[in-house]
Amino acid sequence: MVWLPGVDEIPVSVALDDGKQIKITVCAVGDMTKEMAKCKEGDLIGLRGPFGTQYEWEKGQKLALLAGGYGSAPMYFVANEAIKDDCKVDVFVGARSKDHLLYLEELGSLEGVTLHVATDDGSEGFKGFNVQQLTELIGEGKKFDQFFACGPEGMLKAVSGLSSEHQIPSQLSLERYMKCGYGLCGNCTVDPLGIRLCIDGPVVHNDVCVKITEFGKYHRDDVGRKVEF
């Protein structure tokens, strides 16, 4: 949870933590992130956490990482850590257009990482969705032990489908409205399981995701009202 005193506190995923520095990536779209964008070096922000679950892998696994939009930030962190465990990592970065692609340079510089790029409008890389690229690779016989995904819910739903179809386990980062971050306020509860995603998420294994009937359909706003995707 990132706090800007006097403004707001929001959940943000970690893009890098090397023991010296913590890196986060935000897009200046809301009141909080616009104020963050105005911060200068030396300004104070507050951090609480980390909360909830994280991606898990075993040494030497073949991983497919799917990053949609700002999902590139945590996927960069995962790639960075997974290669230390001798994993073979394919990262599929997708975005609306070239201008929205993030962390390409950083990901490209990691040894043991193969980078795939897709844009909806074809302004860079494959024209279409990153999940299509992964589907094609699997069709060509490429083997993976796990898929990890972070991005828009439509993309997560597609990864979940692919995961079930090929019986390859996946871990998906589900975004729900989070307030307190440690299981008290209940805002991030999902139907029909009643689990709180700040505790039992945000990273959820696909065998649990497929039981979440609201997955890909709706989420709840700050007062608990259902909002369709």
Add this chain to the structure above:
Amino acid sequence: MNLSQTILNVEFSNPTVLASGIWGITASSWRRVAENGAGGVTTKSLWLKAHKGHPNPTVISNEHWTLNAVGLPDAGIEKAREEISDFMKDHPIPLIANIVAGSVEDFVKTAEEVVKLNPDFLEVNISCPNVEDEFGKPFACSELDAARVTKEVKAVSGSIPIFIKLSPQALNIGAVASACAEAGADGFTAINTVGPGMAIDLRSRKPILANKVGGLSGPGLKPISVRCIADVYRATDGKLPIIGTGGVHSGEDALELMLAGASLIGIGTAVSDRGESIFKKVCDEMDAWCEAEGVKEIGEMIGAVEY
């Protein structure tokens, strides 16, 4: 040992209930609480119309206490209708519907709507300490105000028992309870969070909560809840059931509140410390203690403090 009780004709398989304000926004969360062994579940406070809570940070916590100013967010009566109707289809455990409003008139309107959904009890939240900027001092701080809300809500609640949620801020919580009892209260929930309190971040020199102040809960609250429950129990001659809430983390905590006079035990903040299985854990601990001490009926403990 059998932990079950029948309270105002409602059967509870054990004394633990999820306290209002924690977790319980949806039917699926109430079911999850039931699966984790709670005897009952309380909804988050239900408003007639949508009510935005406070901005973040809304909660700050350490091992001694939690401060919250979530600010009672709720989508209004339509959502309550949808979620409660859904839950009542299988109704695995008793449901206590907690209602809140800024005026007596709105308490009545909200109660009228919620009663139609047939919850087991209605809990009337006249004691939230973190919406004072919006609504002024809680009704529970005044005998007259508390009794007026009780009388008006009781007039529209039909056969559904009403529990008045009391505030430790009242100068004399026993007197408030007596006034509510005379006005028709069927039971009490004691207590809401204490305070409000404030926590300041040293480096930014700003209050941590966006609302600046918030209600205090957690382990440090227990001695106050025990005293308040005892006051309410004595002021009403032990005739009305009390849902004792405040600082319960273990089975022994729960039994202490029962000795003071509680029949049911609300668990809230401790859900974050001991996890969702806390209800079962607390029951197991109560059971083990009673076994070891030769307590045969859980009812023996209620109000059994010796002064």
